[in-house]
Amino acid sequence: MTSLPGNERSEMTAEILDGQALAKTMRKEIDAEIAAFKERYKVTPTIAVVRAGEDPASVSYAGAIRRTFEQRQLGFGMYALPANVSEADLVAQIISLNNNPNVHGIMIQEPLPKGIRTEVITDALSPVKDIDGVHPANAGRLAQAAPVGRPPEVSDFFVPATPAGGMEILKRYNISLSGKHAVVVGRSRIVGKPMAFLLLRENATVTVCHSRTQDLGAICRQGDILCAAVGQAKLITASMVKPGAVVIDFGVNFVGDKMVGDVDFESVKEVASMITPVPGGTGPMTNIMLLRNVLEAVRRQLG
Amino acid sequence: MTSLPGNERSEMTAEILDGQALAKTMRKEIDAEIAAFKERYKVTPTIAVVRAGEDPASVSYAGAIRRTFEQRQLGFGMYALPANVSEADLVAQIISLNNNPNVHGIMIQEPLPKGIRTEVITDALSPVKDIDGVHPANAGRLAQAAPVGRPPEVSDFFVPATPAGGMEILKRYNISLSGKHAVVVGRSRIVGKPMAFLLLRENATVTVCHSRTQDLGAICRQGDILCAAVGQAKLITASMVKPGAVVIDFGVNFVGDKMVGDVDFESVKEVASMITPVPGGTGPMTNIMLLRNVLEAVRRQLG
Numbered sequence: 040m041t042s043l044p045g046n047e048r049s050e051m052t053a054e055i056l057d058g059q060a061l062a063k064t065m066r067k068e069i070d071a072e073i074a075a076f077k078e079r080y081k082v083t084p085t086i087a088v089v090r091a092g093e094d095p096a097s098v099s100y101a102g103a104i105r106r107t108f109e110q111r112q113l114g115f116g117m118y119a120l121p122a123n124v125s126e127a128d129l130v131a132q133i134i135s136l137n138n139n140p141n142v143h144g145i146m147i148q149e150p151l152p153k154g155i156r157t158e159v160i161t162d163a164l165s166p167v168k169d170i171d172g173v174h175p176a177n178a179g180r181l182a183q184a185a186p187v188g189r190p191p192e193v194s195d196f197f198v199p200a201t202p203a204g205g206m207e208i209l210k211r212y213n214i215s216l217s218g219k220h221a222v223v224v225g226r227s228r229i230v231g232k233p234m235a236f237l238l239l240r241e242n243a244t245v246t247v248c249h250s251r252t253q254d255l256g257a258i259c260r261q262g263d264i265l266c267a268a269v270g271q272a273k274l275i276t277a278s279m280v281k282p283g284a285v286v287i288d289f290g291v292n293f294v295g296d297k298m299v300g301d302v303d304f305e306s307v308k309e310v311a312s313m314i315t316p317v318p319g320g321t322g323p324m325t326n327i328m329l330l331r332n333v334l335e336a337v338r339r340q341l342g
Numbered sequence: 343m344t345s346l347p348g349n350e351r352s353e354m355t356a357e358i359l360d361g362q363a364l365a366k367t368m369r370k371e372i373d374a375e376i377a378a379f380k381e382r383y384k385v386t387p388t389i390a391v392v393r394a395g396e397d398p399a400s401v402s403y404a405g406a407i408r409r410t411f412e413q414r415q416l417g418f419g420m421y422a423l424p425a426n427v428s429e430a431d432l433v434a435q436i437i438s439l440n441n442n443p444n445v446h447g448i449m450i451q452e453p454l455p456k457g458i459r460t461e462v463i464t465d466a467l468s469p470v471k472d473i474d475g476v477h478p479a480n481a482g483r484l485a486q487a488a489p490v491g492r493p494p495e496v497s498d499f500f501v502p503a504t505p506a507g508g509m510e511i512l513k514r515y516n517i518s519l520s521g522k523h524a525v526v527v528g529r530s531r532i533v534g535k536p537m538a539f540l541l542l543r544e545n546a547t548v549t550v551c552h553s554r555t556q557d558l559g560a561i562c563r564q565g566d567i568l569c570a571a572v573g574q575a576k577l578i579t580a581s582m583v584k585p586g587a588v589v590i591d592f593g594v595n596f597v598g599d600k601m602v603g604d605v606d607f608e609s610v611k612e613v614a615s616m617i618t619p620v621p622g623g624t625g626p627m628t629n630i631m632l633l634r635n636v637l638e639a640v641r642r643q644l645g
Binding site for chain 1: 460483489497521523538539542552554561
């Protein structure tokens, strides 16, 4: 990855980081792994998805996970509780799944209804079944982990699927990170902050921006790698992007019926060297990472 | 805090952020709190310090903690195990302290001898007695915590004493952080990374630099707040500091017999608006934060 002068860049358009195609490749790899798995462990790797209420995006996401799992003859259980479920009942459901040896991974869908404390729910999860990396012990291990390959090693931990998918794209496209300046826009618990940590572990210099950041454009323009995870349609425009930057867009926003990212794709693709589209970029990777985490969970529980 | 043009700044010298004086003030506040505490809980707040081997810096630090605690008629227990102690025996010692109701806070001194895995030792700690915030559940809560005052709230957690002391200096000197660019040099588990999180929670834009950072000077010069925690004597020189910046030096290095920080104090004080000296800056705050965390631990265990 090299930064070319602006006038050269303006003659080219960014390479598309094709999450859809990459997910397809990875599905094949994982299908081979699943076959070996069933042979070795004599179990059906199984996920339980827990939801309270019927948030449409959650319902749609759960459907996508169901298809991914059922197409591979993997186990999928949907625990859709009513929106007025009590915190205690939700915790009881999670504990029951923790104790169920036929369930290897548990995913809690957000948003949770008002009155239910996220922390109480994530704390209830068994860390070894926490395939979306939301239990504090998993978040803490990621926060504490030394750079990749350097001591002290920490034991395996689960990383939230969305940033894990973004990292996988960077890895599969051989984008070097060490010493590069990575700018992450957004500081959510499940995307921005874990992404910052993952980039730091790969020896990037990392800046985290957010709603209070002054002169966001100036900061973003420093990013050799620019990651957007704020949930604001087309917030990142061409003038905020360093010529030649690699742009990873985690945004999922709807403008009318159209899904768009946090990045103004049409203008930014004329400045960046590589960019993920929305849809078809980081999104398709999320399911794959979740699938991979479920296999990893089986390995830890039975291995 | 305002950035003045270089030629104005050169006529002035930075204000000293006097950790020694601040620690003295805080000791008085805490002494009043301790008196109220003994009255209320009828217990002697007690710390246990655990060490394996006789690393001179650890021995010296333990001595300073002992003085701080004994001067206030607080409990202090030193568990100095031999350098060749087994991991299992060290874990057994920690579990025994976890189960001892007369011990409220446990601090494990590093470095641990080779062959002992840091993670196994910190995992063994009870999170409610982990007054130096090294258990992954405490690190995870800090990593997951929303900005101060914003939901979702997470329950109380312990923050490592050194960065907590740095934040306390910023707070007591009324240094505004929201929207400011904070640059943290160093990404250690117990100083750099937690400091980055604490600054992010206060709505600073945060950049984390380290040994692989390219053009460290250029990145550092962006910092309205510049924190150094790398353990390299006088790494940060005047040319790397933004005129008017607030400089927090966590470094403890020895050049011959002289203790110096990571910041070249003599030159940087001519550029910065405020700066912590070494010694007498962040160092004296560390003990105080540990003391405060032990009181907090009593509150959680008995409150």
